[in-house]
Amino acid sequence: MPELPEVETLRRDLERSILGRMATEIWIAPDVPRLVQGLAPEELRQRLIGARFQGVQRRGKLLIFLLSDGRGYLLLHRRMSGNLLHRRNGAPADPYTRFVLSLDDDSELRFVDLRKFGRLWLVDDPTEVTADLGPEPLEETFTIETLAEALRRRQAPIKAVLLDQTAIAGLGNLYADEALHLAGLHPRRPAAGLTLDELGRLHRGIREALAEGLHDRGSSLGTSLRDHINLDGSPGEHQHHVHAFRRTGQPCLRCGTAIERIKVGGRSTHLCPHCQPA
DNA sequence: AGAGTAGCCTGTAAGC
């Protein structure tokens, strides 16, 4: 699933391939009425055509394109199954393409999204969309104190709080499980109940899990169309290097105990019962 | 207010 490392990998690739390019045409599929948020598709079209991409930023799992001529920002959330592909004009069609943005170098960006959960915004100020997001876990300013503040007074299981984007931005089911395994913390521990030592381990675990995913250009699980792929259609490699996620029954890489699967906050959760005691 | 959960979606895998 696209989480922070998958979106950041995409951002870096976009920065190298579309900066300075101008949008010449946009097509939006007729059967995704929820895709464009807050304005009519025709208005989006008028504001986008002729705009140049001056920057590509990321906040949490959101991609943020800075447009030229004061046209504002285009924001994209891939949600569960959304992939952004950069193709040459006339390249074979990609199934489940929901919108196409033609560029002035005979290429196009295609948003391919089997489940239709993806969302697009065009706003003057990105904080209109990102206002509720918690801190960026890879920023220098994300300290152990930042983490402690995010978990303060939260009695929910630590796993559920890690998935809460208003607490910390960018973690999804895979990297939350990975971070907790690296930290040696049971996912059902109440978030506010961690000791200072445990907070330090979790802080380190979160950053390590995300850095590992980034290093591998993201995780692409299984073989289906739901999986994350990068801008050129290539998969990530991190699924080969995960510690806990979807490794049910396989030996923990640290101690050899079989990885267990439980439900926490309605999400499947993977842990080593020895390294992550209740 | 914080916690828990149904629903949005559709392909895949499991179960009968």
Add this chain to the structure above:
DNA sequence: TGCTTACAGGCTACTC
């Protein structure tokens, strides 16, 4: 073999 059901999960909206 073929049909039905459960499941995957980011996020919002809703209830308790």
